Amino acid sequence: MNIAIVITNPNHHLEMTIDAAKKLKEMGHDPFYVSLCEFRRMTTPVEKLESYNIPFFKQKPISEDLKPSSGASTLGSNQSFLRKILREIFWRIKLKPFITSSLKAADVVLLMNDTAFPGDRISSHLISRKIPFCLMQEGIRFPLPGEGGSSYGSAGASKLFVWGQRSAQYFRQVAKSQTEVVITGSPRFDTFLKEMRLLEDPNERILGVFTNPIDDQGFCNKQQKLDLFESFVRRSESYLRSKEVILGVKCHPREDINEYLDIANKYVETVSLDRDIKRAIGQVQAGVIMASTVGLELLGSNKSLGQLEIPGYGWVFDYTESESVLKIPVDGDFNLDLLFVEKVESDYFRQHILFNHSADRIANQLLLC
Secondary structure (H helix, E strand, C coil), rough: CEEEEEECCCCCCCHHHHHHHHHHCCCCCEEEEECCCCCCCCCCCCCHHHHHHCEEEECCCCCCCCCCCCCCCCCCCCCCCHHHHHHHHHHHHHHHHHHHCCCCCCCCCEEEECCCCCCHHHHHHHHHHHCCCCEEECCCCCCCCCCCEEEEEEEEEEEEEEECCCHHHHHHHHCCCCCEEEECHHHHHHHHHHCCCCCCCCCCCCEEEECCCCCCCCCCCCCHHHHHHHHHHHHHHHHHHCCEEEEECCCCCCCCCCHHHHHCCCCCCECCCCCCCCHHHCCCCCCECCCCHHHHHHHHCCCCCEEEEEECCCCCCCHHHCCEEEEEEECCCCCCCCCCCCCCCCCCHHHCCCCCCCCHHHHHHHHCC
16 A cells, blocks of 8 residues: 655654654555655755655755745735735646645555645645545644634544544544544654653753744734743743743744844843754753643653743633643733642643554554545
């Protein structure tokens, strides 16, 4: 059986899928990758794929001068007319021929996203060609202001592989009736948690802020995102100084770390955390997030978690349903002492993540698609 795995990110998409691909290969099947990483202005993980002896198709780079970015406004919002027109042109001229050629031998396709461009076009293309596809949950899911009425998971996949019970409850509300929601767990989390347990406790008292492009998600513009970060740092200054806590920042790959460091260093000593998320989490005693999967990674690593309220949207996702998660309001006081505690609630994490043997479950389900 020929199983195509479409990725747009050389890091977490590969981490999510490679163990299942190796399992399929061991079972006598033929998995192969179709990489659109260059479309995201990143680089296909050629050496890793070659080392696993798994074939792949790679899109040609768009431009050598382009790099990942966040907060650009030249094309308007995610649903702007100009952006929609340019996406449609790019799909027809550049991406569709590549996808058609790359997937012509596929019996089933595994996608990471079915709503964000070009995942929306790819899922529609597969349906029109009657090629079955499955969707693998790539991150925490919640309604986004810029989704334009289409919810992640609603494009009509044969199967939707989710991380745990809470994810299943959410996706069964948004998936189409023909989509089977299957709790498989996440191979990336299986590996992540095993590796985190081997790390030693940090020597320094560091509070990490793990940012993500909430401006790209439609919650605000870039300046409002930076203002939200600055407000948190300003209100935390007294505590951090009195307790001799260092502030660390780990930003999303599409963000500019220097923008955050320039802001934070006006108030307190601030360091850039390791670019690798596992090592970055290992450096801190506690973490603060905006709206990202890093919250689950912190909790799974037994690190205390705080979450920033997003103006007009509150605390995104269900993190604050856990009593151990600190709610940090847009205005007003909050007690950072609550982040430096011994015990972190684990029931919440177990409701979200089915742990161990995730790759086996995914491989077996793909063969049933």
